[in-house]
Structures are given as structure tokens and as C-alpha cells.
Amino acid sequence: MNQLADRFVAAVAAGDVATVTSIYADDATIWHNFDQIDQTPSENVKTLIGLHRALTNVRYEDIRRTIVDDGFYQQHVLRGTARNAELELPAALRVYVSNGRITRLEEYLDTAQVAAAMR
Template identity: 35%
Template sequence: MTTNDELVDRFFAALVAGDTDELRNIYTPETTIWHNTGGVAEDFGQQSVEDNIAMNGLIAELLDDHRFDHIRRGHVEGGVYQMTVLRGVLDGQPVEHYMAIWIRIEEGHITAIEEYFDSVTAAPVVTAVMSAMPAA
């Protein structure tokens, strides 16, 4: 296991645990997070660290028994590419949200994330999160 693997594993464990302090330790203050939204919710196409932490906190609250199942991880210069499925239960219904993620890693921190997801499988999660987010 490489240092990048350990960091990415810590990242996903923090997401599941809703550990905002650990996420702040993993990110840098300048980390950028981008999602293709597939027309589902343009409001979080580009996110700051704090917006991303808030969104992931809502996912942790809204999805019962949620977890990330990693299909494949590839090591590339500057980071990792990973195919992942977010699984859980939302309003009594099972959810499987497929995504491909590019994670840039510099000096032991995640400095950028680009998440490409299937807008069909993401729609229930995105809709629930957008509904739960406080109005700006």
C-alpha cells in the first residue's frame, strides 16, 4: 500500500464517519472539488472545502448504513483515479451512486477532486442533499 492509498483510504473513512476535522486535515484550504452534475444540480458543480464538507455531512446524515465500495483504483502521476459506488439507504430505498473520481495529491494532502457521476443513480442523493441544504 502506498502513501497515496493510505491518504485516500483515510479520506473515504472520514466521509463515512462524518469526521469534518479529519477532512480538513486531509484537504488543503485551497483544495478544489468539482462534480459533473449532469443537469441534476448546478449549485455544487464547483465547491469549496467547507461547502464540500457540509454536503458530505448531509450525505452521512441522510443515508442509513452508507459506505463506499471501491471497484478499482489506479495510480497515476500526481494522484489516483478511482471507480467507486456509494451505497446506502435513503428514505427506506436502497441507493447505488456510481462515480469515477480523480484525486490530486500533493505533499500528503488532497488538493483537487474531480468527480464524474452517473446523473441517474446520483439523482436521489443529490435531490435529498439539495432539499436539506440551508438556503443561501
């Protein structure tokens, strides 16, 4: 499970759409606390592309992960450069995995911190 999680985080940080897509189950759902809308993998990949347009030097640091029977919990700090300002965004994930693929991802973050960095 740690290998899958590491591979996923590395792919997101790199903007590797093909790898992210391959890790998601075809019918996966991706949910964010700030809008409470379930995204499909293809919708989520558009979000990933937008992230990499807005930020450079994207990285996940201070990762703390707990493996559970059906996936993992992860806390981390997403860091990157936005408009020449550094973004530090603490976030948490609850990820459900079946047959080696992510079936549901729930992401919790504070969008006010994103807005401040984008000014």
C-alpha cells in the same frame, strides 16, 4: 498514496468532517460533473453533512483505484440507505495530491440515480 486514499474514503463514509478537512489542502477545489462548480473544502464539508443526513449506512464498495504521479483515479459504488430504499451509485474520482493533501478532487456521478433513491 493508497493510505491517503483509504483514509479519505473511510472518513467520508463515516462522516468524519475533521479528518476530511485535514486531508484537503486549505486551497483545495472540489468539482462535480453535475453542476461543474468548484467548491471550497468548507463548502464540500456541508455537502458531506447533507449526504449523511439523507443516507444511513454509507459505504464505498467495489473500489478500483489507480495511483498516478500526482494523485489517483478511483471508481467505486457508493451505497447507503435513503428513506428505506437502498442507493447504489457508481461514481468515479480524479484526485490530485501535493504534499500529502488533496489539492483538487473531480467527482463524476449520475444524479438521476440519486433522485430515484430519494423518492
